[in-house]
Amino acid sequence: MLIRGGRVIDPAAGTDGEGDVLVEGGRIAEVGTGLDAGSAEVVDAAGLVVAPGFVDPHVHLCEPGWEHRETIRSGARAAATGGYTAVCGMPDTDPVVDDPASVGFIVAEGRRAGGARVFPAAAVSAGRNGKQLTEFGEVVDAGAVAVTDAGRAVESSVLMRLALQYALSFDIPVLAHCEDAGLARGGVMHEGVVSTRLGLRGKPAVAEEIGAARDLALAEATGGRLHIQRVSTAAAVNLVRLARQRGVRVTAEATPHHLLLTHDVLASYGTEFKVDPPLRTAPDAEALREALADGTIDCVATDHAPRHYDEKEQAFDDAPFGVVGLETAFAVLHTRLVRAGALALPALLERMSTGPARALGMEGGTLAPGRPADLVLIDPGLAWTIESADFVSRGRNTPFDGERVVGRVVRTMVGGETVWALDEGA
């Protein structure tokens, strides 16, 4: 297949210009101008952006155990719809992904899903109980790319240090939910004037700052690879920036909702905005956007967390945390950051593909010849409206429902196969 005449952006190579991409045998054969299609099918990409497929380091696929929320199949297909060619599935399923058999199940289901590639993360501790390390070697052999207790801080500093040290033998990152559990306990939103006004228990920003400081100190002391999940505060951003300058092996992610929304949207108790960590203040969101632009935050993650509508249709305290994001991440960030002039398109694509692929060692993030043809075609001018009812995901819990956006992935290819295309429908 020859993808002809698009704006080809390869963040891994630092290139951006009109050209063609030749795909052969499921792999990138050549990137250049005026390539000869020969007998290959030609895809006209005039007016479109051709880029590496997106890579999401943080997705909850909910299977096994929570299939009413999402399945590996529906999640992988929702990912493809949003332009993702690889996602890392979190292990907070039921049962927890903490042994080679459960990792193998995710890998096998992912292969059958017909959407984005699925890379499992395994739990740091058996049953996410915070006590005993899982067999990192066994789960890595079975296909895990990282370890994390997903949605839960490793409370014990002893265990966190052991995890960072032990992970060195397998060259995998520890994905960290940075939070002082005691300070955050019982909190359902950011602690500040809005939580005070609403009478809801807050999670103070300092809880995340302490968690990040601890994990960065442990990463520095051990030389381990730390990936900080969904940074939400300005203070934690600064800690990451300083640690990176000292040479600590740290990567960090931010979500579209933390980048674009603040706790003010909770003023009428909308459970569609209930996320963990919580939406913070405007200066926090501003700090995240700056850090995304300057590369301190090197990954966009959706923290895609589908919920059944009954679960969100409750009083705020009782509703679960989480929003979906796979099908909206690019569009909302392109609309509100790139088109607003706050971030260049190649930088956004880098944070959505190359950055996460590098951070977690997942396939993707490059158009280098010889690599699998995991790529997207984007129409940067296509205006559309986010309609949760049309989602491929089983979750409808988006904070961006009804939003007018500009820019859409029109085709997603994994290993040279089209797994989703706009004209073919969802």
Place this chain on the structure above:
Amino acid sequence: MSLTATPLGKDLTGLEPLSADQIRVILDTAEPFKEITARRVKKVPMLRGKTIVNLFFEASTRTRISFEFAEKRLSADTVNIGAVGSSVSKGETLVDTARNLEAMSIDMVVIRHWSAGAAAFLAARIPSNVINAGDGAHEHPTQGLLDILTLRDHFGALEGLRVCIVGDVLHSRVARSNIYGLVKLGAEVGVCGPRTLLPAAIEELGVTVFGHVEEAIEWADALNVLRLQLERMQDGFVPSLREYNRVFGITRQRLERAPGRLLILHPGPMNRGVEIDSDVADGPHSVILQQVTNGVAIRMSVLYLLAGGAPHLAGAASSP
């Protein structure tokens, strides 16, 4: 049923969404209802034929009984549902409870719930009028209104009046409703208590923070003393009730040093000897029992207005 055309809208979920004028309408409409309570036959027909459900997910004595008196004195038909022994304790969701009540064609729901936002949640999902009788640490608007009515009774005007709320503001829905209502009506509001019991960024609600109760007493015209729940000590917010009383308790000795005569309010139930000493609670400064009396009048006013009653007709309609 064009109930949304009432001066208050469909529901009373809190004082924060109300305007100063709306709050004044409730206070003014309460005046003629005070008099009914003093009569031999304490009943008027204004809500005859209306069905009201008192849906109490949390235990309550004072508020529930006050609402029930108000409803009965207005001739409404009432049903009480408590969390214990009802479908709620069998795991029914708030939405399903609401829909079931709605299916029985009720007119109003008075709801007390442990979750902040529960009243607004219910109000958005059923066409009946919803009155918040306390939702988590959010609001308890009728308590705020009866406190404000009591203050107005004593001081005449609320503009410039200095009211300090003392104690566990962090967990208090009464504090929030008082703050919203009083600030809208032009009063100056202070809060005083250990910083462990004051919520984050409370200053941004337009209040002055006092760290020392002596300063608050010197500043204020009235104190609204909040109950310190025993659990707060168990949760570590204060080291002991004894010390709380010593440092933040409203005692006669402290009040004697006040420059003027302070009015003392307490939403009840009191912990005598903890946040307030008995000789204060029972002394000449205290209007605690008048608050209770005003509570019935305020709730009658709210029920009457939400049911579509005209503010200026309350006096005429309630005359014997």
